[in-house]
Amino acid sequence: MALPKVCVIGAGSSGITVIKSLKEHGIPFDCYEKGSDVGGNWRYKNDNGLSNIYKSLHINTHRDRMEYRDFPMPPNYPDYPNHEPIQQYFLSYVDHFGLRKHIQFKNGVKKAERTEDGLWRITPEKGPTQIYDVLVVANGHHWSERWPDPAFPGKFSGQTIHSHSYVDPKTPVNCEGKNVVVLGMGNSAMDISVELSRPGVAKKVFLSARRGAYVIPNYLFGKPLDKLTEYTPHWVPFFIQQTLAHLLIRFGVGKMEDFGLPKPDHKFGSAHPTISQDLLVRLGRGDIKPKPVITELRGKKIAFADGTEEEADVLIYCTGYNIKFPFFEEDFLAAPNNYIPLYYKMMKPGINNLFFVGLMQPLGAIMPLAECQGKWIAQYLTGNYVLPSKEEMEDSILKDEKAMKKRYVSSTRHTIQVDYDSFLYEMKKEMERGKKRAGKQGNQLPIEARAMYHSEKSHGPSSRKQKQLVSK
Numbered sequence: 001m002a003l004p005k006v007c008v009i010g011a012g013s014s015g016i017t018v019i020k021s022l023k024e025h026g027i028p029f030d031c032y033e034k035g036s037d038v039g040g041n042w043r044y045k046n047d048n049g050l051s052n053i054y055k056s057l058h059i060n061t062h063r064d065r066m067e068y069r070d071f072p073m074p075p076n077y078p079d080y081p082n083h084e085p086i087q088q089y090f091l092s093y094v095d096h097f098g099l100r101k102h103i104q105f106k107n108g109v110k111k112a113e114r115t116e117d118g119l120w121r122i123t124p125e126k127g128p129t130q131i132y133d134v135l136v137v138a139n140g141h142h143w144s145e146r147w148p149d150p151a152f153p154g155k156f157s158g159q160t161i162h163s164h165s166y167v168d169p170k171t172p173v174n175c176e177g178k179n180v181v182v183l184g185m186g187n188s189a190m191d192i193s194v195e196l197s198r199p200g201v202a203k204k205v206f207l208s209a210r211r212g213a214y215v216i217p218n219y220l221f222g223k224p225l226d227k228l229t230e231y232t233p234h235w236v237p238f239f240i241q242q243t244l245a246h247l248l249i250r251f252g253v254g255k256m257e258d259f260g261l262p263k264p265d266h267k268f269g270s271a272h273p274t275i276s277q278d279l280l281v282r283l284g285r286g287d288i289k290p291k292p293v294i295t296e297l298r299g300k301k302i303a304f305a306d307g308t309e310e311e312a313d314v315l316i317y318c319t320g321y322n323i324k325f326p327f328f329e330e331d332f333l334a335a336p337n338n339y340i341p342l343y344y345k346m347m348k349p350g351i352n353n354l355f356f357v358g359l360m361q362p363l364g365a366i367m368p369l370a371e372c373q374g375k376w377i378a379q380y381l382t383g384n385y386v387l388p389s390k391e392e393m394e395d396s397i398l399k400d401e402k403a404m405k406k407r408y409v410s411s412t413r414h415t416i417q418v419d420y421d422s423f424l425y426e427m428k429k430e431m432e433r434g435k436k437r438a439g440k441q442g443n444q445l446p447i448e449a450r451a452m453y454h455s456e457k458s459h460g461p462s463s464r465k466q467k468q469l470v471s472k
Contacts, residue, residue: 002449003027004133004353004381007122009112009327011103012040012051013090013367014358015138017068018374020097025378030132032124034108038094039087041142048108050143055168056195058082059365060187060275062224065420066365068093079224112137112327118353119451131454133447134381137325138357138370144322146412148183154297156315163188163318169201175314179204181302183294184318185213185261186413190276192316197287206302206310207283208291211409212256212264218277220252226275226364242269259283260290271409272361272417320413323359338412341397344427345416346373349393353447361413364420372427383445385434 006022008015011033022029035048044053058080059066066086067073071093077085094100104124111123112135120132145162159173163184169175180202182193189207196202216225246268257263259280264271282288292305303309323335333340333348342348345360355377358370379385387393408414 004447004449005029005451006134006136007120007132008136008138009109010040010138010140011038012138012140013042014370016090016094016099017371018136018138018357018377019099019102021374021378023097023099023102025382027378027381029102030130031103032107032109033103033105036105038103039090040140042083042086042090044083044087052164053083054166054191056191059086060218061365062227065226066367068371069368071096080218109327119454131451133449133451134353136355136357136377139325141323141359142321144324146320146322147317148319152294152297155299156297156302157299158313158315160315163192163316166192166316169196173314175202177203178313179311180314180316181206181208181310181312182316182318183208185209185211185274186318186320187274189318190215190274190279192318193288194276194278194282197282204289205287206289206291208294208304209262210293212262213271213274214249214264214268215256215274215276215279216249216253218275242267245269262292266409270407272413338415343393343397344430345418347393349390352387359416360418361416362418362420362423369420369424372424376427376431379431380446384438385431386437386441386446387434
């Protein structure tokens with residue numbers, strides 16, 4: 001039986017682990033990547049025109065939690081390496097498994113359309129239109145800048161950038177010797193504030209918080225904090241985990257308001273935490289001045305909710321990202337307010353040949369989750385996994401949404417939130433259930449391989465002859 005042909009969009013950390021699984025199972029595929037190499041957001045100065053990271057970026061998840069399960073990171077890597085060894089790790093992964101020759105570099109996808117007969121018509125930036133049986137989307141979700149909506153009243157006469165554009169204290173704007181206001185309480189806001197507050201960089205750094213958040217260190221009691229969860233069984237109820245974590249942070253770190261930050265309006269674990277080993281120390285030393293949310297822009301001054309105002313030269317918005325798919329027509333598929341209902345953050349019920357990989361915001365790293373999704377897709381396309389019914393998938397999505405809304409504060413940041421350990425465990429359990437369903441149905445291929453008999457120009461006798469051979 002011929003296996004379906006797959007188009008994979010993106011060769012970032014999610015795309016490369018998908019094509020690794022496809023290759024292992026002999027599934028034909030093409031991978032399109034806008035940049036000249038793999039790595040996506042982790043590739044410093046990526047030339048794909050979308051990805052961008054700041055020079056001082058380090059991972060905030062321990063390397064053991066971030067690595068692919070079938071390709072460990074080198075043991076000489078530090079606990080939290082910067083982007084250079086991480087990018088080298090992805091390069092080694094691609095070369096080790098012989099994936100590079102299967103990737104079309106400097107060739108993104110301009111348009112992806114579903115034909116009337118359910119195939120995918122893919123128009124790349126270079127080369128002819130191609131037809132595929134299956135489409136895998138791994139284009140990432142940290143590239144389309146999200147700005148405050150509605151915008152703050154007034155006008156700011158200084159320089160304004162989004163954290164996505166920030167590279168270092170001099171790029172793209174020069175922050176040295178300047179008064180800088182950083183808006184946000186996420187990881188980017190912490191990293192940028194800390195870097196700018198170092199001696200000899202910015203003159204003053206103000207950190208403006210739109211809402212309270214828990215800031216947790218990389219290390220607690222001399223151990224990497226995120227590895228402590230490895231010892232918590234998946235079956236322990238969340239409220240117990242939450243209570244224990246809250247006590248751990250309360251006595252191991254302290255109250256956020258003691259450092260001048262707003263008191264979180266939620267319990268620990270009800271919002272994505274912010275990780276920084278240095279922020280609270282910088283706040284305690286006065287190197288960073290905490291401020292409430294901005295209320296108005298007044299030329300060279302910025303007003304805050306506590307009635308104060310400060311002179312500023314640079315305003316940096318660390319306000320997150322929009323989920324976008326520029327190759328889809330919006331009336332086909334979009335994510336308004338970052339909402340996109342998917343089965344295990346991967347499949348849209350009713351469309352059995354479209355998959356999303358890495359489209360999640362985990363309490364942990366995306367890479368092992370994307371790796372599991374890639375294995376899942378390969379099992380499905382080879383007939384070793386069978387999906388539940390459309391109704392069951394929709395019920396599962398609603399159940400998950402209800403649980404997430406109950407747990408997390410309402411925010412566009414939490415629309416794709418998952419818990420690393422429990423999500424990975426549940427994915428593996430569903431793969432086992434699907435394998436049993438496949439055994440009962442005789443391991444039939446769920447998607448017929450038809451793409452090889454279709455093309456934009458093949459309407460002549462030879463094409464009809466090929467179709468007749470398939471029917472025989």
